[in-house]
Amino acid sequence: MRVFxxxxxxxxxxxxxxxxxxxxxxxxxxxIGEEKCAQFVAEFLKHSGAxxxxxxxxxxxxxxxxxxxxxxxxxxxxxxxILFAPHTxxxxxxxxxxxxxxxxxxxxxxxxxxxxxxxxxxxSFLWALHEMREEIPDLPVEVHFAGFMxxxxxxxxxxxFAKHHGRYDLAIIGEPTSLKTVFRHKGCLWADVHTSGVAxxxxxxxxxxxxxxxxxxxxxxxxxxxxxxxxxxxxxxxWLGASTINLGMIQGGTRxxxxxxxxxxxxxxxxxxxxxxxxxxxxxxTEFVQNVDETARVxxxxxxxxxxxxxxxxxxxxxxxxxxxxxxxxxxxxxxxLAVAGTPAIAIGPGSIAQAHTKxxxxxxxxxxxxxxxxxxFLKSL
Numbered sequence: 010m011r012v013f014x015x016x017x018x019x020x021x022x023x024x025x026x027x028x029x030x031x032x033x034x035x036x037x038x039x040x041i042g043e044e045k046c047a048q049f050v051a052e053f054l055k056h057s058g059a060x061x062x063x064x065x066x067x068x069x070x071x072x073x074x075x076x077x078x079x080x081x082x083x084x085x086x087x088x089x090x091i092l093f094a095p096h097t098x099x100x101x102x103x104x105x106x107x108x109x110x111x112x113x114x115x116x117x118x119x120x121x122x123x124x125x126x127x128x129x130x131x132x133s134f135l136w137a138l139h140e141m142r143e144e145i146p147d148l149p150v151e152v153h154f155a156g157f158m159x160x161x162x163x164x165x166x167x168x169x170f171a172k173h174h175g176r177y178d179l180a181i182i183g184e185p186t187s188l189k190t191v192f193r194h195k196g197c198l199w200a201d202v203h204t205s206g207v208a209x210x211x212x213x214x215x216x217x218x219x220x221x222x223x224x225x226x227x228x229x230x231x232x233x234x235x236x237x238x239x240x241x242x243x244x245x246x247x248w249l250g251a252s253t254i255n256l257g258m259i260q261g262g263t264r265x266x267x268x269x270x271x272x273x274x275x276x277x278x279x280x281x282x283x284x285x286x287x288x289x290x291x292x293x294x295t296e297f298v299q300n301v302d303e304t305a306r307v308x309x310x311x312x313x314x315x316x317x318x319x320x321x322x323x324x325x326x327x328x329x330x331x332x333x334x335x336x337x338x339x340x341x342x343x344x345x346x347l348a349v350a351g352t353p354a355i356a357i358g359p360g361s362i363a364q365a366h367t368k369x370x371x372x373x374x375x376x377x378x379x380x381x382x383x384x385x386x387f388l389k390s391l
Contacts, residue, residue, distance in 0.1 A: 022112035025121035037103030047073035075154035095131035095183025096160030126365035129372035130358025133380030167343035171350035185360035196315035208270035217268035243284030248337025
């Protein structure tokens with residue numbers, strides 16, 4: 010690291026200036042992949058006294074892992090383990106109105122892609138750990154760090170980590186939550202609804218079967234009747250509200266002068282724990298679609314689980330005592346994949362989700378500094 014950051018602001022700027030855009034979809038830049046960002050973080054962790062290494066998940070797309078030293082307990086028993094885990098990738102920079110990798114400091118804010126989601130929260134984690142580097146070995150817990158690749162699409166990094174690195178007593182996932190403890194969040198099902206038809210010449214459409222027309226009936230039913238069924242099946246969650254559906258993308262046909270023989274609709278269903286207990290979104294969606302059109306079929310594109318961590322967990326209670334009140338979230342994140350693998354997990358970090366993915370993304374310097382103070386306080390409380 011040629012120039013060592015002197016504070017959390019400089020660290021955030023340095024991270025924003027390293028392009029690490031998730032390659033899925035249209036990145037809007039050639040600066041894709043997490044490797045350079047992971048290398049920077051690995052070096053910073055070493056400067057802070059941790060053992061660090063890259064754990065490649067896909068070619069050129071590693072997780073970065075840091076393990077801080079820890080002293081033996083007087084009774085020889087192993088210490089509980091806590092994990093600080095933001096993600097290193099960002100969403101596309103297409104359509105941004107500011108320099109996405111400028112890291113400009115202006116009006117008390119740092120501007121650029123990832124400033125809020127989630128390089129700012131990551132910097133607050135890292136700087137707090139740096140400040141606490143002399144005290145960490147004597148804490149009654151082991152402290153580890155993981156920077157996950159691919160959170161913005163498919164969550165490959167957290168799934169790989171959960172599979173290969175075992176359980177923790179708490180995973181603290183970095184997201185901009187205004188320093189509130191997200192202990193429950195919605196899951197997400199992306200599913201494709203397919204209709205099929207019979208292709209014929211566009212001049213004689215009566216001789217064929219139009220898959221787009223068949224899909225139109227399903228679109229109306231999903232946007233109306235199914236919304237109500239979905240909400241009622243899962244009930245109204247105290248923290249999350251009801252399950253929802255968004256009809257996000259549709260593709261059908263090959264030419265304007267050919268009757269469409271196929272059509273595909275991508276839906277995004279945000280699920281509550283109550284819906285999962287009622288059988289899950291995929292079951293409900295498949296049954297509904299086939300009741301409307303028995304020839305239609307439904308396939309899973311991807312599925313992320315809801316999060317529902319017990320707030321009585323002693324480390325969650327420490328977060329609350331340090332000033333991070335409980336809250337829920339309509340979005341999902343890496344926390345759910347660690348929780349499914351047996352690690353209690355929450356999401357927390359400075360900054361607001363309202364700034365995430367925006368065309369002029371930023372994080373306030375005051376929020377960053379409050380984040381460092383909070384994580385210092387939390388670590389000392391252990």
